[in-house]
Amino acid sequence: xxxxxxxxxxxxxxxxxxxxxxxxxxxxxxxxxxxxxxxxxxxxxxxxxxxxxxxxxxxxxxxxxxxxxxxxxxxxxxxxxxxxxxxxxxxxxxxxxxxxxxxxxxxxxxxxxxxxxxxxxxxxxxxxxxxxxxxxxxxxxxxxxxxxxxxxxxxxxxxxxxxxxxxxxxxxxxxxxxxxxxxxxxxxxxxxxxxxxxxxxxxxxxxxxxxxxxxxxxxxxxxxxxxxxxxxxxxxxxxxxxxxxxxxxxxxxxxxxxxxxxxxxxxxxxxxxxxxxxxxxxxxxxxxxxxxxxxxxxxxxxxxxxxxxxxxxxxxxxxxxxxxxxxxxxxxxxxxxxxxxxxxxxxxxxxxxxxxxxxxxxxxxxxxxxxxxxxxxxxxxxxxxxxxxxxxxxxxxxxxxxxxxxxxxxxxxxxxxxxxxxxxxxxxxxxxxxxxxxxxxxxxxxxxxxxxxxxxxxxxxxxxxxxxxxxxxxxxxxxxxxxxxxxxxxxxxxxxxxxxxxxxxxxxxxxxxxxxxxxxxxxxxxxxxxxxxxxxxxxxxxxxxxxxxxxxxxxxxxxxxxxxxxxxxxxxxxxxxxxxxxxxxxxxxxxxxxxxxxxxxxxxxxxxxxxxxxxxxxxxxxxxxxxxxxxxxxxxxxxxxxxxxxxxxxxxxxxxxxxxxxxxxxxxxxxxxxxxxxxxxxx
Numbered sequence: 306x307x308x309x310x311x312x313x314x315x316x317x318x319x320x321x322x323x324x325x326x327x328x329x330x331x332x333x334x335x336x337x338x339x340x341x342x343x344x345x346x347x348x349x350x351x352x353x354x355x356x357x358x359x360x361x362x363x364x365x366x367x368x369x370x371x372x373x374x375x376x377x378x379x380x381x382x383x384x385x386x387x388x389x390x391x392x393x394x395x396x397x398x399x400x401x402x403x404x405x406x407x408x409x410x411x412x413x414x415x416x417x418x419x420x421x422x423x424x425x426x427x428x429x430x431x432x433x434x435x436x437x438x439x440x441x442x443x444x445x446x447x448x449x450x451x452x453x454x455x456x457x458x459x460x461x462x463x464x465x466x467x468x469x470x471x472x473x474x475x476x477x478x479x480x481x482x483x484x485x486x487x488x489x490x491x492x493x494x495x496x497x498x499x500x501x502x503x504x505x506x507x508x509x510x511x512x513x514x515x516x517x518x519x520x521x522x523x524x525x526x527x528x529x530x531x532x533x534x535x536x537x538x539x540x541x542x543x544x545x546x547x548x549x550x551x552x553x554x555x556x557x558x559x560x561x562x563x564x565x566x567x568x569x570x571x572x573x574x575x576x577x578x579x580x581x582x583x584x585x586x587x588x589x590x591x592x593x594x595x596x597x598x599x600x601x602x603x604x605x606x607x608x609x610x611x612x613x614x615x616x617x618x619x620x621x622x623x624x625x626x627x628x629x630x631x632x633x634x635x636x637x638x639x640x641x642x643x644x645x646x647x648x649x650x651x652x653x654x655x656x657x658x659x660x661x662x663x664x665x666x667x668x669x670x671x672x673x674x675x676x677x678x679x680x681x682x683x684x685x686x687x688x689x690x691x692x693x694x695x696x697x698x699x700x701x702x703x704x705x706x707x708x709x710x711x712x713x714x715x716x717x718x719x720x721x722x723x724x725x726x727x728x729x730x731x732x733x734x735x736x737x738x739x740x741x742x743x744x745x746x747x748x749x750x751x752x753x754x755x756x757x758x759x760x761x762x763x764x765x766x767x768x769x770x771x772x773x774x775x776x777x778x779x780x781x782x783x784x785x786x787x788x789x790x791x792x793x794x795x796x797x798x799x800x801x802x803x804x805x806x807x808x809x810x811x812x813x814x815x816x817x818x819x820x821x822x823x824x825x826x827x828x829x830x831x832x833x834x835x836x837x838x839x840x841x842x843x844x845x846x847x848x849x850x851x852x853x854x855x856x857x858x859x860x861x862x863x864x865x866x867x868x869x870x871x872x873x874x875x876x877x878x879x880x881x882x883x884x885x886x887x888x889x890x891x892x893x894x895x896x897x898x899x900x901x902x903x904x905x906x907x908x909x910x911x912x913x914x915x916x917x918x919x920x921x922x923x924x925x926x927x928x929x930x931x932x933x934x935x936x937x938x939x940x941x942x943x944x945x946x947x948x949x950x951x952x953x954x955x956x957x958x959x960x961x962x963x964x965x966x967x968x969x970x971x972x973x974x975x976x977x978x979x980x981x982x983x984x985x986x987x988x
Contacts, residue, residue: 530560
């Protein structure tokens with residue numbers, strides 16, 4: 306048996322006190338007079354003997370109780386038979402300091418990160434000077450893949466700062482194992498210093514590595530209330546000049562107190578454009594809708610902001626999108642240009658409209674088009690079909706309008722090439738459009754209210770479309786006989802709209818109906834939908850930039866809006882697209898721009914991960930239960946809260962079975978026995 310705090314054994318000198326008390330009997334006696342004492346002689350001798358035995362037993366119980374209490378303070382333990390846990394021989398120690406945003410929380414001595422740095426240095430003091438130390442943070446920096454001496458390690462610890470990167474504890478442990486697994490034949494220890502947020506620090510997916518002992522070191526912050534901006538979305542997928550934009554913002558309250566009248570500000574291109582207030586229930590969320598309009602095209606950079614203390618990293622959300630000055634529509638016709646398409650688009654300032662014969666197509670210009678209308682085309686060559694397939698798969702939109710030539714339509718060359726439903730027959734039975742798929746983006750924001758007696762266009766004849774199952778196909782306009790009039794099918798990144806009639810008065814009234822305008826107009830503008838309004842720092846997402854060509858040694862540059870920071874990202878050209886990867890080079894939330902030489906091409910926004918916003922953490926009991934539940938033999942929990950460096954050193958060096966709790970139990974039993982003895986034994 307070994308004592309963790311042997312200095313407390315000096316408390317055994319307190320055993321002298323009950324001995325002195327029992328040696329000197331301070332009890333006062335009273336004199337009783339009896340007329341005849343001859344019968345009291347034997348009774349007096351018997352009572353005196355019993356009293357002496359009782360006093361000796363009480364003395365022994367008190368001495369044992371004091372001894373047990375002193376032993377409990379000295380923290381005795383039995384060393385484990387596994388000598389690898391004892392700090393003997395050369396040790397390799399990995400210490401993880403959680404430097405995520407949640408570590409900005411206040412503790413008893415500064416922030417949690419300040420306390421984590423202190424604990425890391427105290428842990429190092431428990432090891433010898435020639436032992437080696439590796440520092441691990443969420444940044445996974447290259448310099449932290451090496452083992453330092455004790456003094457160099459302390460210097461590195463003092464330089465650890467808060468980082469925007471969020472890692473799950475499972476990822477951190479796997480990373481540490483990869484560094485330690487090559488050290489065969491050495492004693493290896495891993496210390497995990499964190500606040501153990503429930504969103505990132507569950508022990509469920511942990512694993513064990515032979516020869517590596519994992520020490521859980523939880524830190525506890527003062528009670529922190531946090532309100533944060535969780536996410537947002539827009540009502541419309543794309544925007545046009547002058548359009549009223551509705552932005553939905555979700556606010557969350559992770560505290561136990563209700564928040565009332567919290568101001569929510571909206572900034573567009575540095576100018577405040579809207580203000581709202583939010584009431585958020587305790588532990589709940591609230592939705593705020595902000596309205597604004599834009600009257601200038603180009604890159605739009607939006608910021609939503611609230612004020613909350615002390616956790617402030619999640620009080621802003623940055624968003625970027627591009628407002629197009631116009632949309633490009635190419636009308637490829639067979640015999641002649643449709644007068645209806647010309648009337649709809651030719652004079653529209655927001656549409657750059659061009660009509661060409663199917664025999665005069667410039668294939669190099671296809672990738673710049675937002676919508677290509679194939680209007681009764683005759684061209685069916687393999688080169689033309691391949692060009693159209695490439696355009697669609699890379700994100701283009703095509704509207705296919707069948708010809709009045711039945712034989713040409715029934716050939717279904719275009720349909721088979723793109724694996725679309727085939728045209729089966731020409732139906733001459735008159736009918737009309739009966740229903741609209743208002744849930745699809747094409748018609749989602751067209752109608753304020755639908756009436757049962759709405760007037761839909763009549764259809765005099767139409768081509769029946771095959772009803773085979775296509776997983777990516779949606780019906781948009783359906784006839785009374787449940788035949789499809791207009792449908793859309795997704796093909797990779799693009800879409801093909803399939804119409805059942807030519808734009809001819811002998812076939813339908815569709816081209817003269819009010820429904821014709823939003824149908825074709827939205828087909829064009831929906832292709833300009835930006836994939837992501839913002840990206841999350843620390844997640845190496847693929848950023849797709851369309852219609853950019855990089856030739857030779859030319860490169861792109863991503864720069865912060867204020868010009869303080871810029872870098873050259875990895876780029877991967879893919880036909881008309883360019884994939885960009887930032888590889889954790891962005892550390893600060895905000896607005897960024899993509900530049901080619903001095904030309905600004907796109908706007909991007911990056912935000913901090915919201916996993917750190919929920920301040921619910923595992924307590925010591927929950928962590929101990931997880932270790933027991935998942936059967937981790939090489940894991941142990943160390944309670945270093947409010948302990949000095951020497952106390953931490955002593956606890957680390959005490960690897961074995963603690964006995965202090967048994968000492969407390971014995972002390973209570975001895976005191977209880979004394980009480981029972983004094984009450985029941987009446988000599």
